[in-house]
Amino acid sequence: MTAGLTARLERISTDGKMVNVPMDHGITIGATKGLRDIESTIDAVTRGGADSVLTQKGLAGRVHSNKNGKGYVVHLNASTTMGPDANDKRMTGTVREAIRAGADAVSMHLNIGSNHEPRQLEDLASVTETAHEYGMPVLAMTYARGPGVDEHDAENLAHAVRIAEEMGADVAKTAYSGDAESYGTVADAVGIPVIMAGGDPQTDRQMLRNVRGAVDAGAAGVSMGRSVFQHDDPEAMARGVSTIVHDDADVPEAMDLAGLAE
Known part of the structure; x- marks a missing residue:
């Protein structure tokens, strides 16, 4: 691992632990709640403890002056809910563009098991090669998602993260597979950090569980998006998540410290 890669990983984490708030959903679902005034949302979630957005x-240009010195990740592919297939993620940026944008890391979304998996694997191979030439970390969002694929089966998820590595x-x-015991199978499948996707929003208490x-x-x-940036109080939700990840709090303690009622 190069010095540059190590330095940039440190910019998107705290002591090896990561709370990331993805807000690339404007392409996927449009300028939804929390994304119209994204400057205020970025300020709130980073004040709440997020390590990166x-x-x-x-x-x-709307990120840097509002992220309170925290890390920045540029996402490199996308699809829309208006298109024919939301699983068909296509390239929207390059590593070089991300560098020019001031990114500390790049990310890509892959749907393992979908009809688009082969091309997405090729895209990730190309991105990792270029990114590592520049000492740029790569976050691979590898989901088990396709016809007949159980998106929360631990073995499927373990396969997906192993592909990333x-x-x-x-x-x-x-x-998330639904419980700690089965998710251990996922985390143990690789030698790189695994971070949990937030998924569809649930109650605050359930998300923190x-x-x-x-x-x-x-x-x-x-890496939790909608449950944080669409929250009525994004700063509080980010603080609740961060308290668990960084301070090893239990759920009631995190709820209390963040001022979350439910």
């Missing part, structure tokens, strides 16, 4: 390259990614993100379970299973943290 993530957007597409075009929003870089095999392809040269530095961090792997994937869905998921975070606690993932951390107990050996995950290095979380």
